[in-house]
Amino acid sequence: MQIESIGAIHSPFKAIADMPIQPSGAKGQLGRIELEPKLAAGLTDLEGFSHIIVLYYFHCAGKTALTVTPFLDPEPHGVFATRAPTRPNHIGLSVLKLNAIDGNILQVENIDILDGTPLLDLKPYVPEFDQPNEDIRTGWIRKNPAGVQTARSDQRFA
Amino acid sequence: MQIESIGAIHSPFKAIADMPIQPSGAKGQLGRIELEPKLAAGLTDLEGFSHIIVLYYFHCAGKTALTVTPFLDPEPHGVFATRAPTRPNHIGLSVLKLNAIDGNILQVENIDILDGTPLLDLKPYVPEFDQPNEDIRTGWIRKNPAGVQTARSDQRFA
Numbered sequence: 001m002q003i004e005s006i007g008a009i010h011s012p013f014k015a016i017a018d019m020p021i022q023p024s025g026a027k028g029q030l031g032r033i034e035l036e037p038k039l040a041a042g043l044t045d046l047e048g049f050s051h052i053i054v055l056y057y058f059h060c061a062g063k064t065a066l067t068v069t070p071f072l073d074p075e076p077h078g079v080f081a082t083r084a085p086t087r088p089n090h091i092g093l094s095v096l097k098l099n100a101i102d103g104n105i106l107q108v109e110n111i112d113i114l115d116g117t118p119l120l121d122l123k124p125y126v127p128e129f130d131q132p133n134e135d136i137r138t139g140w141i142r143k144n145p146a147g148v149q150t151a152r153s154d155q156r157f158a
Numbered sequence: 159m160q161i162e163s164i165g166a167i168h169s170p171f172k173a174i175a176d177m178p179i180q181p182s183g184a185k186g187q188l189g190r191i192e193l194e195p196k197l198a199a200g201l202t203d204l205e206g207f208s209h210i211i212v213l214y215y216f217h218c219a220g221k222t223a224l225t226v227t228p229f230l231d232p233e234p235h236g237v238f239a240t241r242a243p244t245r246p247n248h249i250g251l252s253v254l255k256l257n258a259i260d261g262n263i264l265q266v267e268n269i270d271i272l273d274g275t276p277l278l279d280l281k282p283y284v285p286e287f288d289q290p291n292e293d294i295r296t297g298w299i300r301k302n303p304a305g306v307q308t309a310r311s312d313q314r315f316a
Contacts (some may be wrong), residue, residue, distance in 0.1 A: 048297025139206025
């Protein structure tokens, strides 16, 4: 299994504390994804999509923890029931708005990702693929789903 | 950067040809995810979520190709504008229905994943995190988004 960084993500967020914790808490925040130039041909026709799924490596997650207390709840939960970075594979996922592509550079919006984060993959966001059409339950998050819009990070996962 | 398999995904699909190409083409298909037993504590409280984001390794993607002709269109596109497995990092993503958890075993539905696929991560699916609330455009896929429900795979990405 060979997985490597394929670029770098740039954002206004230079430290892991006081960041938005999801794109819905980062409305209008602009960022830039620099794909390795040799891979730029892979972006052909991506500009037709308004949103992209960005997979990246939580390079500042200092550890793995199977039980975490997330930013949105004072109670601990299993790490797979959260989006915390201290999961066994430190892979993050954000659905970002795609504003423009110029060569190997993508201009994105609603970015909730730390500056300098290594990029793993880009996928087009497609509601017919990515939105379940069954009833959705959201476990512990349903206590306060709107909290994600204002919650900010701290150092707990460093 | 250290990324490793954390379990195995089991499904009715034993070969890469003639498979559904997305969960929306795999309605009712049942599967099983076996997380490594030592990580089972990380599943605590995940059963409150009806759907999970499953990240996995396309272990049968035999190559990387920056330009691909996807199953849903006769025209070639950049691989990052598709969900084809022959992307630089062979990481796949499916949003599956979660029916039950017993210890380290997850029973899932709508599975579009090859039997024996290595698991990379599990995340709770949360509309407030994962569904953009802006207008969505879907590029070349908008020609035939419903095609995903009946399209089946072939050997082209082996």
